[in-house]
Amino acid sequence: MPEVQPQDERTRRVDPRADVHLQARISTVSPQTDPSTGQVYFRASDETCENISRKGAFVVTFEPIREGQQLLIEIDLPSGEEVSSLGRVCWSRAKLPSEADPRRPGFGVEFLRGSRKNYHLFERYVEQVIRATGEAT
Numbered sequence: 001m002p003e004v005q006p007q008d009e010r011t012r013r014v015d016p017r018a019d020v021h022l023q024a025r026i027s028t029v030s031p032q033t034d035p036s037t038g039q040v041y042f043r044a045s046d047e048t049c050e051n052i053s054r055k056g057a058f059v060v061t062f063e064p065i066r067e068g069q070q071l072l073i074e075i076d077l078p079s080g081e082e083v084s085s086l087g088r089v090c091w092s093r094a095k096l097p098s099e100a101d102p103r104r105p106g107f108g109v110e111f112l113r114g115s116r117k118n119y120h121l122f123e124r125y126v127e128q129v130i131r132a133t134g135e136a137t
Contacts, residue, residue, distance in 0.1 A: 015053040018129040022049040022075050024059060029070040029086070049075060050104070054123050056090070060106040064092040073109055075122070083122040085114035 028043040043065065049057045057073070065071060067089050074084040087109040094105055 015055050016130055017051045017053045017058075018126055018133065019051050020049060020129060022052070022077065023047075024049050024057070024076070025074040026059065026061075026065070027072045028065065029072060032066075032069070047106075050106075052126055052129075054126050056087075056108060056110045058106055058108055060104050062105055064094050064105060064107045065089050067092050067107075070112075071109065073111075077121070077125050079125075081121060083114070083118045083125075085111040085118065085122075087111050 024047050026043070026045050026047050031040045031042055033040055045061070045063070047059050047061045050060050051058045052075075057075070059073075069089045071087050071089065072084060073087045074082055076082055090108040090110050092107040093103060095101070097104055
């Protein structure tokens, strides 16, 4: 996906989002430190994207990655194709849903860069889902 400059709160959600259920692999690019042991590690996990746009995605996980962390995200499309991008965690939510706040734990990732082929494939998929459902969030 082409390089995208970070956006402020007023412009972050210009693109429509589509509700989906896509498998994704997440790998951190820089090391993290385990708070209980002090050990340095790189995280790699299988997660689920629950909504997407041309410029980002919401990843559901009970172990969110801290805000600002760069990562590689590889998303499996229903066609069997995979798209990948370098991304940046824009926000992170670790708390469990409640009646007062039903939002699920996870993090928002902004796509920073990847191949043009990946970007166009992903953009077509997002547009197709939005057209098929007739709604965007």
